[in-house]
Amino acid sequence: MKLNWITSLTFLCFILFTGCTNTTSENAEMDKFINDLLDRMTLEEKIGQTVLYTSGYDVITGPTVDPDYKEYLKKGMVGGIFNAVGADYTRSLQKIAVEETRLGIPLIFGYDVIHGQRTIFPIPLGESCSWDLEAMERSAKIAASEATAEGVNWIYAPMVDISRDPRWGRVAEGAGEDVYLGSLIAAARVKGFQGNSLSDNNTVVACVKHYAAYGATMAGRDYNTVDMSLNELWNTYLPPFKASLDAGCGTIMTSFNDLNGIPATGNKYLLKDILREKWNFNGFVVTDYTSINEMIPHGYARDEKHSAEIAMNAGVDMDMQGGVYMNHLKTLIEEGKVSEKDVTDAARAVLKIKYKLGLFEDPYKYCDAKREKTDILTAENKEAARDMARKSMVLLKNDKQTLPLKEDKRIALIGPLAKDQYEILGCWSAMGDRDTVPVSVYEGLVDALGDNRISYAKGCDIQSDDTSGFDEAVRVASNADFVVMVMGEFHNMSGENNSRTNLSLPGVQLDLLKAIKKTGKPVALVLMNGRPLTINWEKENMDAILEAWFPGTMGGAAIADVLTGKYNPSGKLTMTFPQNVGQIPLFYNHKNTGRPFDPNDPQFAYGSKYWDVSNEPLYPFGYGLSYTTFTYSDLTLSSKEMTKDNPLKINIKLVNGGKYDGEEIVQLYIRDLVGSVTRPVKELKGFKKVFLKAGDSENIEFILTVDDLRFYDADLNYIYEPGDFHLFVGGNSDTKIKADFTLNESGRSEKPKPIKIK
Secondary structure, three states: OOOOHHHHHHHHHHHHHHHHHHHHHHHHHHHHHHHHHHHHOOHHHHHHHOEEEEOOOOOOOOOOOOOOHHHHHHOOOOOEEEOOOOHHHHHHHHHHHHHOOOOOOOOEEEEOOOOOOOOOOOOHHHHHOOOOHHHHHHHHHHHHHHHHHOOOOEEOOOEOOOOOOOOOHHHHHOOOOOHHHHHHHHHHHHHHHHOOOOOOOOOOEEEEEEEOOHHHOHHHOOOOOEOOOHHHHHHHHOHHHHHHHHOOOOEEEEOOOEEOOEEHHHOHHHHHHHHHHHOOOOOEEEOOOOOOHHHOOOOOOOOHHHHHHHHHHHOOOEEEOOOHHHHHHHHHHHOOOOOHHHHHHHHHHHHHHHHHOOOOOOOOOOOOHHHHHHOOOOHHHHHHHHHHHHHHOEEEEEHHHOOOOOOOOOEEEEOOOOOOOOHHHOOOOOOOOOOOOOOOHHHHHHHHHOHHHEEEEOOOOOOOOOOOOHHHHHHHHHOOOEEEEEEEOOHHHOOOOOOOOOOOOOOOHHHHHHHHHOOOOOEEEEEEOOOOOOOHHHHHHOOEEEEOOOOOOOHHHHHHHHHOOOOOOOOOOOOOEOOOHHHOOOOOOOEOOOOEOOOOOHHHOOOEOOOOOOOOOOEOOOOOEOOOOEEEEEEEEOOOEEEOOEOEEEEEEEEEOOOOOEEEEEEEEEEEOOOOOOOEOOEEEEEEEEEEOOOOEEEEEEEEOHHHHOEEOOOOOEEEOOEEEEEEEEOOOOOOOEEEEEEOOOEEEOOOOOOOOO
């Protein structure tokens, strides 16, 4: 039956009205339930909902466990438990909350599920190098499914901190240095974790962290201070948080750092002015581990009672592990220093998340021992992890088509990580089994090539002065046709509280590389690490370099897929690799100086430069090679002028001129030449991942609108300004393929357009 346009419009309006009515009705039902519950709660019970304690089951995030947490729980003084994993174990704790307290309010169970629960995916920095939003959403979905099968319904991810300093260990947990890509990845991960409904038994409520600007800690040292302009805060560090909230993220975690002199956990500007008033966030805010208490050594609070006062008045709803809300809020209310309404509102925010998770309907819905046996480490989950790991790897060098490995060649597999199953999972590996489950590189290559072609020598440890294994490694290499070296960091050299000032390969690994190089055999270096490294010698002397990051449970199989050519690498760097630590912070979208250095122009002898090293990075943002060769040509714009009503259409021809089918990540950048505040030399504004068979070509199209040109001005207005722009398209941020256009109008908006993930 065909409907005329009036009937169609009426039908559409009915559907929209019905949907809105259902949503409104559900919210009204929830609000009534929560308000009725709050009316029956004592002040102590309301305070209890703001208290979060760690279980003794798995303590990896801080120094203390309060042994009395179960006693507090029995008194209704705890709203949530974290580091409690397992269907039976979480059921036992939930039973106390539901059956042994006056009102039977269920607990929420939190855990650091950063890149997988049992099936461990590549570290998030590695995943981001895939530029594959769909794959990252899928990995988050699998992590959520496995976590809920083990009793967890709240996870402390995604970490969306932008960072330009690889000394900081927590770069491993994020998506790198770019605001645009980082915002898209943040939204994709939230969607993967939370799914279509929090009430499903295989979705979790996400907790975006660390709010805010934690990635800019001074000297790259964890927990350190941050001092920056509000313009930099709004243009660089806040957008991924806003994108996460637009994607529906239910909770947000404060960061350890202070920001411009005020600790984030007591920062009203962050928590009330921005989060609640400007962004209308209606979930709840939780601190990081004991960060309320830590306002004392920050020099911002006199004692724990004062720190509790500051945090609640700033807008913190839940105290993680500090105990200060439980110990001091009632007294602070009696003294008139904290409003009981604020405590009630905090409890309400926590209770709403529990309601949305369906815990009041079935408090044991996540304590399903059957799912725990059937839904984790499945063949499908492992295959997804293998695929994600392959997509995350970045081919940094491949001279004379060294890779993929040639048939019938004898392979010497050497290095401290060649047979490793422990470090390969990386930091923050949740409940990942490091001893028996992970596939090592050795296992992966033997499975792919057969053990008759593989000879092995460890050579050295990851961090040691012992060179006693060098002779055996040199002998094994000398008797082979080709050498694969597998080297890198310990897993705990990155992640929380694991900053480094020396970013070269630790121990005597470089010395071993030099010894193997002298054999004259072709050498491919496979790196496992949680951050960009300074690998200048390696770049000059290795025949091939594959950045595998810490690739997770199926990492060895995925590495074998890439080395043998079963999978053509397509990853692109999301963090710049520096030549040395002295260049840090180093990132592609920096501002220009009044004296930019040009080595070809004598006038700029006093340009901004170093005495001992060039300004350029070792490898730029967006960089990554393929086994095939992609070429770009015929960049065209639909017009030389752009307005609000006339977006710019950009076209470029991409050709796969090599012998392998492969994927290329085509990247679009702009430069705003003159602004009311200085603008970056380049900004990523679009990308497309394109698969082409060998010899094929495709015309790639982008559409650029005025919204893509917006930024926060000196008064923090979200604007676009008229002026001239450069536009660049290519395979990395250093592309020289350029066109120019002019924007002929200005515009202003109160807030950015929400990030949408298809």
